[in-house]
Amino acid sequence: MKWTRVARGALVVAIIFAVWEMIGQWELVAGGALPPPSNIVRQFWEDRSDYPPHLSVTLKSAGLGFVFGDVIAILIGVISARWRVAESLFRGVGVSLFAMPLIAIVPVLLLAFSGTIPRIVLAAMAVYYPTYVATIVGMRSVDPRLVDVVRVAGGEEYSVTRWIRWRLAVPHIVNAFKISAPAALLGTLLVEFGGGSRWGLGTYLLGSLGQANPARLWGIGLTATMVAALAYAMFAVIARRLTRASLSATVDTSVIRVEPGLWPRRIAMVFLSAGFVLGLWALTLKLLGMSPIVAKSPWAVVEYLTSDPRAAATRDRLFDAYRETLPLALLGLVCGLLAALILAVVLQLKPTLGRSVLPFALISQTMPLPALTPLIVLIFGRDVLATVVVCVSVTFFPSFVTISQALASVSPAAIDVVSVSGGGRVRALRYVGLPGSVPALATAARLAAPRALLGVMIAEYLATGNGLGNLLNESRGRLDYGMIWTVATTSVLVAVVITQLIGVFERLGHR
């Protein structure tokens, strides 16, 4: 049984490569923008001496960011699992880092730090949320009987944490590393796109974009993908050892839930945790001792948008950019979700096919897709279509995994009811599966929305020259520091508001 599955997987891979080779050889896509695998391998071999210096810089930055980000996330996770107040306070940080379009703060990081530090910082930021959530979930996954056993033996909360909680959290945390390690790579690559340094896989990719050598671009893109896949596989193996069962490879989003308590308390906590984020921001600037001309505090951004002499013109430019970016992100999000829903439904009706595809979907979820935007630009050109394709490609996989899992977890008894009433698989899906997966669709939308915004901004930043991404790029060129900070701040704010709104729908659906 296991071997037939392996064989089926191998067959799928072989077919994909055969079709790809044919498409490439006959230059069917955009006049050879998709080269055949054989050319990519040949080019990779020719470039083999170029890779080590680029790769080592990228791996080092991503690795350091991964370690720092995880250490901080685990510490804050442990504190948050222990004290409700801490959890409420750090909620704003988590929500912001979850929703933040990473590319938006690349210019800010490049202003604030030099060398490879911006890469390390962004990698750490990309890592934080999945690890933080896993730590809290793991620390809280304790059987209450075990807590009683420790307490009856004379222990208090400290003993419960020391003897039980941390050990239960370890498999959850390692499992989160499956997602956060590729995320660290993505963060590093995005900063490398921002330029500044000579070395790095992202620098190499961007530098090769103008050389009319698709095979090299693909070689670099596939190398990045391989690194992400290896990191994923490594932690998947360790996590499986630790749990002897595979945990799902999705970010557990259940933890960031509604603040408990009455409305006044909830609102107060929202303000408190938002204030905490702003406080951290201001404190960081102070600690770094940055000039207020370059580094804008929260109030400086507000001033820039309100009382500054050019504030009105600034606001117009900002709104114009959002008017270009947000509809595209929405379009890409909807297309990505629809495609994911359709494929998930089709595979639910053809389970054998589904079993061969799902493993690929699980792994592809962790591909540094936003960083592969240059490849998509190569194929689809530099217009709106490329933007939407980027957006769909980054939203599709996480949505597909979330929706598939929801469809697959429909209660067998409910399906039996349909079968007994004479309905087949199609009816079971129509009356039970699809209605049951509506909340999952909302969850998928919440997971995918930040990625949609990120995808559009990257495409704009690197290729199309529109919207927010372009505004960010332009402002860097013009040394318009106020605008750089404003775009970063408002895009995080917009992303947080969007994901929170989707979260409201999601909770309604779960009722």
Place this chain on the structure above:
Amino acid sequence: MARTFELESGVVDALNDVSLSAPVGSFIALIGPSGCGKSTLLRLLAGLDDPNAGTLSIGGRSPSELRRAGRLGVAFQDPALLPWRSVTKNIALPLQVSGQSVRDNEERIAALIELVGLSQFANALPGQLSGGMRQRAAIARALVTEPDLLLLDEPFGALDEILRRTMNLELQRIWSDRRPTTVLVTHSIEEAVFLADRVAVMSVRPGRIIEIVDVSFGRPRSPELLRSPEFHMLADHLSDLLHSGVSTR
């Protein structure tokens, strides 16, 4: 002594005017229908919860004093063993929690493992044990600190009837070895009569003790006792009490 809970639907009298005393070294069983507050009473005794009115005193000390001093032992229906620890290390957990050296107590742990018949499985993980073996390990863990008060909450509730009888015999043997004062919560009249010196029958809403019945059979009690007329008379009497408790609500 009383304990109430405030729920959204109002205040629930989990326990009302409960009074019970036990001589040192005796074995008390609490029986009663579901929801009569047996487990609440046990949690109060374990110092995991506090009464709204009245006091609990164990040898002159409060349950939470006893708990903090590590003088309690507890076993639940679910063995609640740590899956990553071997039998020996699971049994050592209460020692570690109460800050005692495991190394100094190695002999005692080994003797306990011997007592519960798990010598060949000392280094096995809980996942490798049967349900009955896990429960024995949990009982050994409850005894490792040589507690002044042993609390057993349906320890064999998840086992089948045959295994349950075997485990009852085992428990009697283990208990007779050290005679800690023991409170056993159970659904089973047979189990209560077979093991206890004194059976407290509880009823629901509010949870209260309706009668305390002394069991005067000599020890050690053998399986033959289960077939004796005296045993059945007592069991029938308790059964009548339980049903009257249910019908009067």
